[in-house]
Every structure is written in C-alpha cells, then in structure tokens.
Amino acid sequence: MAVTRNADAVAPVRSSSALSIWLTRHASTSLGALGRLSRQPFASLMIIIVIGVTLALPAAINVVVKNAQSMSGSWDNALDFSVYLNMDLTVSEAEGLARLIGQRADVAAVELVTADEALLEFKQQSGFGEALNQLGDNPLPHALVVRPGPGNTSASLRLLQEEIGNLPETDLVQVDTEWVQRFHAILDIVRQAIAIGAALLGIAIVVIVGNTIRLDIENRRDEIEVTKLIGGSNAFVRRPFLWTGFWYGLLGGSFALLLVQCGLYLLREPVTRLAGLYQGNIAVATLGVTESGAIIGTAVFLGLFASWVTAARHMRRIEPR
Amino acid sequence: MIQLDNVTKRFPGGQEALSGLSLSVDKGEMVFVTGHSGAGKSTLLRLIALIDRPTSGEVIVDNQNTRRVKRRKIPAYRRQIGMVFQDHKLLSDRPVFDNVALPLIIAGVSHRDAGRRVRAALDQVSLLHKEKQNPLTLSAGEQQRVGIARAIVTRPKLLIADEPTGNLDPDLSLEVMRIFRRFNEVGVTLLIASHDISLIDRLGCRRIALEGGKLQLEDEDEVDAWL
Numbered sequence: 001m002a003v004t005r006n007a008d009a010v011a012p013v014r015s016s017s018a019l020s021i022w023l024t025r026h027a028s029t030s031l032g033a034l035g036r037l038s039r040q041p042f043a044s045l046m047i048i049i050v051i052g053v054t055l056a057l058p059a060a061i062n063v064v065v066k067n068a069q070s071m072s073g074s075w076d077n078a079l080d081f082s083v084y085l086n087m088d089l090t091v092s093e094a095e096g097l098a099r100l101i102g103q104r105a106d107v108a109a110v111e112l113v114t115a116d117e118a119l120l121e122f123k124q125q126s127g128f129g130e131a132l133n134q135l136g137d138n139p140l141p142h143a144l145v146v147r148p149g150p151g152n153t154s155a156s157l158r159l160l161q162e163e164i165g166n167l168p169e170t171d172l173v174q175v176d177t178e179w180v181q182r183f184h185a186i187l188d189i190v191r192q193a194i195a196i197g198a199a200l201l202g203i204a205i206v207v208i209v210g211n212t213i214r215l216d217i218e219n220r221r222d223e224i225e226v227t228k229l230i231g232g233s234n235a236f237v238r239r240p241f242l243w244t245g246f247w248y249g250l251l252g253g254s255f256a257l258l259l260v261q262c263g264l265y266l267l268r269e270p271v272t273r274l275a276g277l278y279q280g281n282i283a284v285a286t287l288g289v290t291e292s293g294a295i296i297g298t299a300v301f302l303g304l305f306a307s308w309v310t311a312a313r314h315m316r317r318i319e320p321r
Numbered sequence: 322m323i324q325l326d327n328v329t330k331r332f333p334g335g336q337e338a339l340s341g342l343s344l345s346v347d348k349g350e351m352v353f354v355t356g357h358s359g360a361g362k363s364t365l366l367r368l369i370a371l372i373d374r375p376t377s378g379e380v381i382v383d384n385q386n387t388r389r390v391k392r393r394k395i396p397a398y399r400r401q402i403g404m405v406f407q408d409h410k411l412l413s414d415r416p417v418f419d420n421v422a423l424p425l426i427i428a429g430v431s432h433r434d435a436g437r438r439v440r441a442a443l444d445q446v447s448l449l450h451k452e453k454q455n456p457l458t459l460s461a462g463e464q465q466r467v468g469i470a471r472a473i474v475t476r477p478k479l480l481i482a483d484e485p486t487g488n489l490d491p492d493l494s495l496e497v498m499r500i501f502r503r504f505n506e507v508g509v510t511l512l513i514a515s516h517d518i519s520l521i522d523r524l525g526c527r528r529i530a531l532e533g534g535k536l537q538l539e540d541e542d543e544v545d546a547w548l
Contacts, residue, residue, distance in 0.1 A: 018429070020431075021429050021430075021431055022429075024431070024432060025426070025429065222410075222412070223412050223414070225410075226410045226411075226412060227423065227427070228396070229370075229372070229399070229404065229410065230399065230400075230404060230423065230424050230427065230471070230472075231396045231397070231398075231399040231400035231424060231427050231428070232396060232423075232427045233396040233397075233427075234396075236396070236427055319372075320372050321372075
C-alpha cells in the first residue's frame with residue numbers, strides 16, 4: 001500500500017519493533033478495559049463483590065481447616081501409644097524389642113520405660129510411695145511408648161498397633177487417643193467438601209463473568225461490526241473483552257483476599273483466648289504469599305477463562321451485515 | 322484493479338442480486354456504479370469487501386481472487402481496501418481522532434506514526450480542528466468526511482464507497498466528491514455506488530449502470546467500450 005501521495009502531509013511509517021507495538025497495544029487495551037469498568041462503577045463493583053465473596057468462602061474455610069490441622073499437629077504426642085510387655089521380659093530383651101520397633105519406617109521414636117523407672121515415677125506422682133514400699137516385687141511391667149511417624153493415616157496407625165500387639169513379647173497395647181484420629185478423619189472429609197464446593201463456586205464465577213462479558217459484547221455489537229468491517233481480526237476484537245475478564249478476576253480475587261484477611265483479623269482475639277486455655281500452643285494461621293497468590297491466580301484464571309470462552313463463541317457470530 | 326467474471330449472487334430465497342455480471346475497473350480509475358435500489362450496487366461492493374461471497378463467478382481485486390481468501394485472512398484482505406459507508410459507521414463512544422486512528426491501531430502502527438497519519442488524513446478532509454470532538458456533535462457532511470478520513474488513513478490503493486452522499490445535500494455532496502477526486506488524482510482507484518446521476522455527470526467519470534443485477538444495456542457501444 002505504498003501509494004505516495006501528499007508526501008509532506010503523510011509522514012513515512014517509522015518501523016518500530018513488533019514486540020514493542022504488541023506491548024503498547026496490550027497496555028492501551030488493558031487500560032481501556034479498566035477505564036470501561038470504572039465508567040460503570042456500580043455494575044463492575046457487583047461483579048467484583050460476587051467473585052470476591054464466592055472465592056473468599058472456600059479460601060476462608062481452607063484457612064480454618066489448616067488452623068485445625070496445625071492445632072491437632074501440636075497434639076502429635078497424643079498419637080503416642082503405650083505397649084506393655086510381658087512380665088517375664090528382661091531389661092535387655094525389652095531394649096532389643098524397643099530397637100526393633102524403632103527401626104520400623106512408620107515409627108518415629110520408641111521410648112523404653114523400664115519397670116523400675118515406672119515404679120519410681122508412680123511412687124513420686126501417686127503419693128502411694130510408702131504403701132508401694134511394702135511390696136516386695138515390682139508389680140509393673142516394662143513398657144514402650146511408641147510415637148508413630150508423621151506419614152501415618154488412621155488406617156496405617158491401626159495396623160501398626162495391631163502388629164505390635166501381636167508380637168509374642170507384648171502383653172497389651174493401650175491407645176487412648178482414638179479421638180485424635182477421628183478428628184483427623186473429619187478434617188479429611190471437610191477438606192474434600194471444600195474442594196468440591198470450591199469447584200462448584202468456580203463454575204458459578206465462570207458463568208457470572210461469562211454472562212457479563214456476553215452482555216458487554218451485545219452492547220458493543222456495532223463497534224465490533226465496524227471494527228471487523230475495516231479489517232479487525234477476531235483476535236483484535238476479542239482482546240478488550242479478555243482484558244475485562246482479567247480485571248474482573250484480579251479485582252475480585254483481591255477483594256476475596258481482603259475478606260479473608262479481615263475474617264482472620266476478627267478471629268484472632270477469640271482464638272488467642274482459646275489458645276490460652278490450651279497452654280498456648282495454637283496460633284492463628286495467616287495467609288502466606290503462596291495462598292494469597294493462589295487466590296488471586298485462581299480468580300484471574302477464572303475471569304480470563306470465562307471471557308475467552310464467551311468472546312470466542314460470540315465474536316465468530318458477529319459479522320458485518 | 323477490480324475484475325468481475327460472470328458473477329452471480331443468489332440469496333437463499335432464490336432471488337438474484339447479480340446475474341452473470343462481468344466488469345473491470347483499471348488501476349487509477351474513478352468509476353461510479355449507478356442504478357435503482359435493488360439493482361445490485363451494494364451487493365457488488367459487498368462482494369469486493371468480502372462481506373458476501375459470490376454464488377458463482379470470480380471476483381478479482383488487485384490480482385487476488387477473492388474466492389481464495391480464506392475466512393481467517395479476510396481481515397488482512399479488508400485492510401488493503403478503504404471503505405466509506407452511507408451511514409459512515411463511526412463509533413460514537415470515542416472522539417474523531419480515535420475513529421480515524423482505528424484502522425492504524427488494527428494494523429499495528431506505532432502510536433507516534435498513527436498520530437501523524439491521523440492528522441494528515443483529517444487535514445485532507447479539512448477536519449483537523451475537530452479531532453477531539455465526538456462524531457455525534459458533527460454535521461452530517463463532517464461525519465461523512467471523518468468516515469472518508471478513516472478510509473484513507475491507511476493509504477489504500479482502492480477505495481470503495483456505498484452511497485457516500487446518500488444523506489447529504491447537493492453542496493456537501495459535491496464537496497465529498499471533490500475530496501474523492503483529489504485522491505483519484507494521486508493514484509487511488511475509486512469505485513463509488515451512487516444514484517446521484519446529475520452529480521456524476523458533472524464530474525465526468527465513467528459510469529457503470531446496473532439494472533436487475535446486470536449491466537444496463539441502453540447504449541451497447543458504451544457498454545462494449547467499458548469491457
């Protein structure tokens with residue numbers, strides 16, 4: 001198209017690098033999309049709030065579960081169980097057994113409490129010292145305190161306890177911490193439920209953003225037609241809508257983050273009070289950089305995905321008449 | 322520049338807008354297409370702009386057979402052609418400058434170059450002082466001139482115009498035609514659909530008369546001369 005015409009009036013095209021043109025174009029399109037959102041503040045705010053609340057819900061529950069986990073994590077010693085050995089075992093036999101069990105992959109540590117140590121402790125703590133001194137023989141067996149490894153599930157724990165219980169040297173395995181295992185099982189269920197709920201809410205966000213973009217496309221139908229008429233490609237007319245989806249996602253995700261942070265802030269005080277009751281080994285988990293990024297990233301992805309699908313579908317349909 | 326060979330356009334209803342039409346327009350020509358409404362003027366321009374495709378026959382524009390232009394390539398094809406419309410099709414949500422700049426932005430021209438070229442184009446239609454206004458605030462004649470500026474801002478070799486003076490009074494029409502004339506003088510090929518025969522006669526350009534989708538055969542010799 002190099003028709004020379006009116007050479008003074010029309011300056012020659014200066015060749016810029018394709019990348020810088022591409023970047024400038026995207027920058028101006030993205031700002032244009034943002035400007036368009038700001039010109040309909042109410043409608044835009046509604047979408048952003050919907051995305052924010054929808055994402056904040058699973059994110060907040062997730063933080064609560066994480067809290068509960070870290071709380072129950074501090075009860076790791078509560079998973080310890082006691083193994084009472086047969087009365088006729090010698091100390092060295094008991095030590096051997098402790099070593100053997102300690103070598104298992106699913107066991108973190110084994111502590112041997114010999115009959116003498118147990119008696120001594122019992123005397124000191126029970127206040128029956130004098131009465132116990134009357135006994136000629138130590139009535140207590142050697143015992144092992146087994147701490148399971150961190151990778152154990154409730155099923156593998158049960159198996160571990162069963163196997164140790166079946167050893168010929170063992171008299172009795174005493175587990176008084178089954179409730180911790182139940183608690184873990186409940187947390188597992190909650191986590192599953194969050195995953196399912198989050199997926200459903202994600203679909204809802206895609207539908208809401210998609211529908212908003214669709215209305216936007218309908219409102220700008222003339223503009224799209226004219227742009228196509230003078231040579232705009234599908235990609236060109238789609239671009240502003242993709243940016244709109246991006247901004248919805250970014251702003252909605254940020255709002256979700258804000259909601260979760262506010263929620264955590266409000267929870268801080270009661271949790272601290274609760275922590276006081278539990279000898280202070282509970283701390284409110286906060287949202288880390290990774291989790292914050294995940295919330296915003298998910299929101300941006302959903303916004304982009306929704307606008308992409310919608311725009312791709314409708315742009316092909318709108319052709320100049 | 323434009324060549325039609327035995328082109329027929331039949332609509333789904335079976336009605337023929339063009340029936341075996343053949344014609345050609347040379348490079349650097351300024352040609353008018355006349356005829357009553359329904360004679361096929363708009364259809365002809367739509368085939369050239371690839372808004373429609375012919376039912377049969379070949380439409381060749383600037384040595385490209387439009388039949389071979391794939392759907393994906395239509396935008397690039399249209400960018401080579403300047404188009405002016407009766408209702409000018411300006412976008413009322415942005416100022417005159419942005420309207421004229423749109424083809425350059427689509428073509429990926431850098432911001433600085435675009436600014437220069439938009440002003441040059443607006444200057445050619447004497448609207449440089451109105452670049453910041455919204456098209457809706459302009460008169461009909463001014464709006465049409467903005468439409469023309471947008472069509473020529475990419476410096477196309479070919480300009481097609483569908484009833485560009487359809488909504489204008491005689492004085493404004495003449496002004497628009499003079500602008501077209503100036504483009505023609507610097508080598509742009511123009512194909513203009515119009516029913517304003519008295520105006521066309523004053524300009525003394527070649528005229529292709531259509532009737533019922535065919536060349537109007539009121540003067541056989543003249544028609545032969547065109548082909």
